Amino acid sequence: MNDLIARDERHIWHPFTQHKTECSPLALDHAKGAVLYGLEGEEILDLISSWWTITHGHSHPKINQAISEQAEKMSHVMFSGFTHEPAVTLASSLTSRLGEDLNRVFFSDNGSTAVEVALKTAYQYWQNLGQETRKSFIAFEGGYHGDTVGAMSVGKGSGFFSLYDDLLCDVHLLPYAATWLGDETCEQREQKALDAFISCIEGGGDKIAALIIEPLIQGAGGMKMCSPAFIQKLTEIAREHDILVIFDEVMVGFGRTGSLFAHEQCGVVPDLICLSKGLTAGTLPMSLTIARDKIFDVFLGQDFSKALAHGHSFTGNPLACAVANCSLALFEEEATLERIGEIRKSHEKFATFLLDHPKVTRPRVTGSILAFDLADAGDGYKSDASLQLRDHYLAKGFNIRPLGNCIYLLPPYCIEDAQLSQAYEGLLAGLDIL
Numbered sequence: 476m477n478d479l480i481a482r483d484e485r486h487i488w489h490p491f492t493q494h495k496t497e498c499s500p501l502a503l504d505h506a507k508g509a510v511l512y513g514l515e516g517e518e519i520l521d522l523i524s525s526w527w528t529i530t531h532g533h534s535h536p537k538i539n540q541a542i543s544e545q546a547e548k549m550s551h552v553m554f555s556g557f558t559h560e561p562a563v564t565l566a567s568s569l570t571s572r573l574g575e576d577l578n579r580v581f582f583s584d585n586g587s588t589a590v591e592v593a594l595k596t597a598y599q600y601w602q603n604l605g606q607e608t609r610k611s612f613i614a615f616e617g618g619y620h621g622d623t624v625g626a627m628s629v630g631k632g633s634g635f636f637s638l639y640d641d642l643l644c645d646v647h648l649l650p651y652a653a654t655w656l657g658d659e660t661c662e663q664r665e666q667k668a669l670d671a672f673i674s675c676i677e678g679g680g681d682k683i684a685a686l687i688i689e690p691l692i693q694g695a696g697g698m699k700m701c702s703p704a705f706i707q708k709l710t711e712i713a714r715e716h717d718i719l720v721i722f723d724e725v726m727v728g729f730g731r732t733g734s735l736f737a738h739e740q741c742g743v744v745p746d747l748i749c750l751s752k753g754l755t756a757g758t759l760p761m762s763l764t765i766a767r768d769k770i771f772d773v774f775l776g777q778d779f780s781k782a783l784a785h786g787h788s789f790t791g792n793p794l795a796c797a798v799a800n801c802s803l804a805l806f807e808e809e810a811t812l813e814r815i816g817e818i819r820k821s822h823e824k825f826a827t828f829l830l831d832h833p834k835v836t837r838p839r840v841t842g843s844i845l846a847f848d849l850a851d852a853g854d855g856y857k858s859d860a861s862l863q864l865r866d867h868y869l870a871k872g873f874n875i876r877p878l879g880n881c882i883y884l885l886p887p888y889c890i891e892d893a894q895l896s897q898a899y900e901g902l903l904a905g906l907d908i909l
């Protein structure tokens with residue numbers, strides 16, 4: 476065991492980690508349901524679904540079965556010139572749930588690449604149509620879309636990437652209108668953000684290829700929630716000016732907000748949607764960028780020049796597709812959305828209680844996600860309080876990782892009521908150390 480950590484520390488470069496100051500990683504042995512088990516018998520309640528990926532629970536027997544059955548048949552297919560049943564089934568069953576003409580599914584392998592594909596598609600759509608001025612994008616303050624160069628460009632409002640400024644492409648950032656329990660000034664902030672959008676369009680709307688937003692919740696930006704009406708109005712304004720609308724549902728998709736997809740609650744359908752994380756129930760890397768028919772049609776031509784020049788080695792991986800199909804079936808079989816409704820009710824009760832807590836501000840709930848900010852805490856991704864709390868919670872058996880001064884719960888849907896009560900108690904106890 477000590478040897479494992481020593482070898483890790485000698486050779487591994489972990490993501491989003493300052494190796495000089497952070498504690499050694501904890502070695503996990505296995506995981507089941509909502510619990511992670513360490514090599515030395517530690518039990519940790521996974522309250523952030525392992526980076527927002529796990530939906531039905533760790534090591535779900537049906538998901539495991541789907542992987543092994545597909546592995547017996549075929550684990551890899553080159554996806555240009557070949558196809559296979561799990562991918563076709565996934566594409567047809569997902570598009571039948573998405574509405575309007577969101578019918579054309581492009582496969583890649585993580586959330587960032589799903590965003591890259593959406594950006595390239597939007598950009599090339601206008602090039603193919605001969606409207607060559609439409610080359611820039613609109614994104615939001617606090618928005619996050621992944622770590623590759625295009626995704627960093629539209630996610631520069633997250634503040635993580637200022638070092639790379641010179642590498643990034645042309646993006647206009649708009650204010651985002653967050654809201655929370657007991658918020659009385661939301662409408663004013665929404666109006667301000669919409670006005671900013673309109674004046675941005677007046678300054679050159681014909682130069683904008685697309686708008687990209689995380690509908691209902693900005694995840695990495697600090698679990699900032701907005702009203703469905705805000706998303707709806709933004710989309711309508713974009714439509715009036717021929718700006719394509721990209722919804723990044725990489726985090727919010729697959730039930731996190733209470734519906735299978737967040738946009739179902741907003742009454743609008745985007746032109747392109749990005750899905751990953753919960754897509755494979757959190758077990759295998761895969762992502763999708765789904766486009767409307769009218770977009771796909773513009774890429775047709777007699778030679779390759781109008782085609783989309785994109786593809787990855789593991790595009791349309793059959794193991795991942797089999798898992799995604801199984802996961803969709805589990806949403807029905809286990810009445811997952813109903814369970815999410817119960818988690819939401821329980822969160823709402825706890826959030827109402829938090830309204831009066833002296834160390835808490837802006838408590839908020841959407842679907843399975845509960846969040847609040849620390850009152851009077853330092854800002855920034857690595858504020859002292861957030862690191863201190865993260866280590867404290869882990870020592871107490873909770874995987875809770877604050878985002879700057881935002882503390883949140885994003886549990887897998889299999890979490891039991893007793894585990895949820897433990898989580899609330901543990902969460903509160905942690906605030907006492909501040």
Ligand SMILES: *Cc1c(COP(=O)(O)O)cnc(C)c1O
Pocket residue numbers: 585586587588590619620621622689694695723724725726727751752
């Ligand atoms: C996590 C995330 C991404 C990036 O996904 P990766 O798989 O980490 O590349 C993109 N957009 C949103 C909204 C996310 O939460």
